[in-house]
Amino acid sequence: MEDKKKAEYRRNIIVFVALAALTLIEFFIAINLESPAVPLFIIALIKAGLIVNYFMHIYRLWQPEDHE
Amino acid sequence: MSAVHDVAHATDEHEAPYEERTRRNRLGLWLFFFSEIFLFGALLASRFYLWGDTRPHLDQTLGLITTSVLLISSFFMAWSESAIKHGDRKASSRNMLITALFGTLFLVGVVGLEWGGEIRPTDGVYGAIFYMMTGIHALHVLSGIILILINWNLLRIGRYSTERHWGIEATASYWHYVDVVWVFFYPALYLIGTPV
Numbered sequence: 001m002e003d004k005k006k007a008e009y010r011r012n013i014i015v016f017v018a019l020a021a022l023t024l025i026e027f028f029i030a031i032n033l034e035s036p037a038v039p040l041f042i043i044a045l046i047k048a049g050l051i052v053n054y055f056m057h058i059y060r061l062w063q064p065e066d067h068e
Numbered sequence: 069m070s071a072v073h074d075v076a077h078a079t080d081e082h083e084a085p086y087e088e089r090t091r092r093n094r095l096g097l098w099l100f101f102f103s104e105i106f107l108f109g110a111l112l113a114s115r116f117y118l119w120g121d122t123r124p125h126l127d128q129t130l131g132l133i134t135t136s137v138l139l140i141s142s143f144f145m146a147w148s149e150s151a152i153k154h155g156d157r158k159a160s161s162r163n164m165l166i167t168a169l170f171g172t173l174f175l176v177g178v179v180g181l182e183w184g185g186e187i188r189p190t191d192g193v194y195g196a197i198f199y200m201m202t203g204i205h206a207l208h209v210l211s212g213i214i215l216i217l218i219n220w221n222l223l224r225i226g227r228y229s230t231e232r233h234w235g236i237e238a239t240a241s242y243w244h245y246v247d248v249v250w251v252f253f254y255p256a257l258y259l260i261g262t263p264v
Contacts, residue, residue, distance in 0.1 A: 004154070005150070005154040005156075008150045008153075008154070009147070009150060012143065012146045012147055012150060013143075015146075016139070016140075016142075016143040016146075019139055019142075020136070020139060023132070023135055023136065023139060023254075026254075026255060026259060027128075027132055027259070029259075030255070030258075030259035030260070035121070036255075036259060036260065037121075037260045037261075040255040040259055040260060041255070043255075044251050044252050044254075044255055047251045048248045048251050048252070051142065051244050051247055051248050051251070052244075052248065054146075055142060055145075055146045055240070055244040055247075056240075056241045056244045056245065056248075057241075058098070060094060061094060061095060061098060
């Protein structure tokens, strides 16, 4: 139980750090590229995917809680 | 009296178990999220149709700060949900309040500061799109904060447990959804296009 709790907290931190890093990358891409729309859209999709999977737990729709 | 008791008992017997109700609620919530994609998608489409490869001059530092603040709030909301799932009510309660605080800071950044900047709602397509996108998103943030505070109070009075905390799960999912919307709004408003 305690291990599961720690693993979940650790996962939340890793996802948060990844999202923060991607946000900074977005910012620097926008500053340095002339037409950054495509890379920014791809990064936004990756960020959304991370949030939907790890924070919103979309898999719970088709998978019981115990299997997380 | 006995008949009333029998009816009440029968209702209990026919009520689906909590896990089953949660599964149904979850599906309903995701259908709601799906329906909201049409609203936010239409706003994004309007932005690209009307602004094209341009954008209004906005405070880049403020945009980055408000985005970071919303991201941090999402982290604390995820922490709150994980905490109640593992029986740590105190951490769940504390993190919900921190989330509401960061949500309020986000509103102060967008509505309080950015709306007081150069761009006005009357500035043609730039003003219209900017205020519509940030306004509708801010309304969702505000409703998220209200939901968080309601659930914080329900947790405080003992309505949630490790096994039964659908309200917190739903609020957390809603909050993250609002964050996902901003993930697309931030580059569309602040980063893509040449400032005019």
